[in-house]
Amino acid sequence: MKEFFPEIQDRIPYEGADSKNPLAFKYYEPNRMVGQKSMEDHLRFSVAYWHTFKATGVDPFGAATFDRPWNRGTTPMEQAENTLRAAFEFFQKLGVPYYCFHDRDLAPEVETFAESCKNLESMVEKAKQLQEDTGIKLLWGTANLFGHPRYSHGAATNPDAHVFAYAAAQVKHAIAATMELGGANYVFWGGREGYETLFNTDMKREHEQLARFFHMAVDYAKQIGFDGQFLIEPKPKEPTKHQYDFDAATVLGFLGAYDLLDHFKLNIEANHATLAGHSFEHDLTLASMNGKLGSIDANVGDTLLGWDTDQFPTDPAMCAKAMLIVLAQGGLGKGGLNFDAKPRRGSFDPIDLFYAHISGMDAFARGLLAAQQIMDDGLLDKFIEERYASYSGSIGKQIMSGEATFESLEGSIMEKGEPSLESGRQEMLESIFMSYF
Ligand code: XUL
Ligand code: CO
DSSP states (O other): OSSSSSTTTTOBBBTTOOOOOTTSSSSOTTTOOOOEEEHHHHHOEEEHHIIIIIIIOOOOTTTTOOOOGOOOOHHHHHHHHHHHHHHHHHHHHHTTEEEEEEHHHSSOOSSSSHHHHHHHEEEEEHHHHHHHHHEEEEEEEEESSSSGGTTTTOSSSSSSHHHHHHHHHHHHHHHHHHHHHHSSSEEEETTTEEEETTTTTOHHHHHHHHHHHHHHHHHHHHHHTOOOOOEEOOSSSSSSEEEEOSSSHHHHHHHHTTTTTEEEEEEEHHHHHHHHHSOOOHHHHHHHHHEEEEEOOOOOOOOOSSSSSBOOOHHHHHHHHHHHHHHHOOTTOOOOOEEEEOOOOTTTTTHHHOOOOOOOOOHHHHHHHHHHHHHHHHHHHHHHHHHTTTGHHHHHHHHHHHHHOHHHHHHHHHHHHHHHOOOOOOOHHHHHTTOOO
């Protein structure tokens, strides 16, 4: 059978930190134990079908630059089948345990809805076989509710109920496809769920529509017995100016307001957090502290650019900050680290996909090792614990137990007077953190 990546003969090897070979791992050793789990089980890496196999390099200024051999078939279904074969060859050679897709990445959308569904079913059958043959699994599936012109004013939040119905029908099939492939999660990214101007938008109504949509999805999952985790992926802007799922805090507020909290966790994407004006670790922490960090889209933006550049992560320190949060909550459960990332438009050779993923995997593996060491040493945790020590003392305990009142606290301040000031020691802590690299 024809190979799509003939330059890579075998599985990418681990060569250790001294290697200068860009086609080898320096840190990612899947079976290496880190704390109680193997690296592979901590990191649960996944490849994003849409960027890695379907992206063309097209941008607003120029045509496609990625001339992928798997996209050269004569019919759309032949291309889809070649793409699937290329994908599984890539997963195996890279040594990655998971992948993620949108329905329309896997199978082409054609003239009628019924025919598009048939295409999806046929591709799911083929993917299932390849999963069985290789042991590679589906981290999550999702539906593309943003590419087709029918969704230009939103899917669930569309002013036209006919479009809402179309989106519902599409998601029904995407959830069923995910279940058929044993997907561990199902993701909702609100592609065009947002607005450009309030002159034509009833925001309250659109929020209510979105909530109805999510409730229907929950009902459908229950009806068919899908036990994967539902995830919402926050993003503040792009494609619309005001995306409804702005950030982790906004999504949690929305889920709480519409009685959906029990059914969803969050898929936090680094580049989305920074577009919202947060750091990656801020949104990870916000999700995690609410028991809602379900999965991660591992990428990075460019500090000089204000849009979603979806680049591969290469900064082990950033990855360590993320992994500290993941380790502290005992792992990602059903979730994983999905590389929602693409090589730059000028990196158009198929082999660039290997360079990109290998460096992303190494960045996170290096970050994991540092995070585990930081946790084991406990210096940062100890500092934070001591910083809040007064809440274990008498006033602090009374405050947090609800015993204290404004009046009782006034009394204690009359007695105790001015508090002593303590330095936050930020630079010292940054220096400790840096010593792990
Ligand atoms: C878009 C984005 C999506 C989701 C899946 O910015 O991140 O690719 O991850 O729809
Ligand atoms: Co994403």
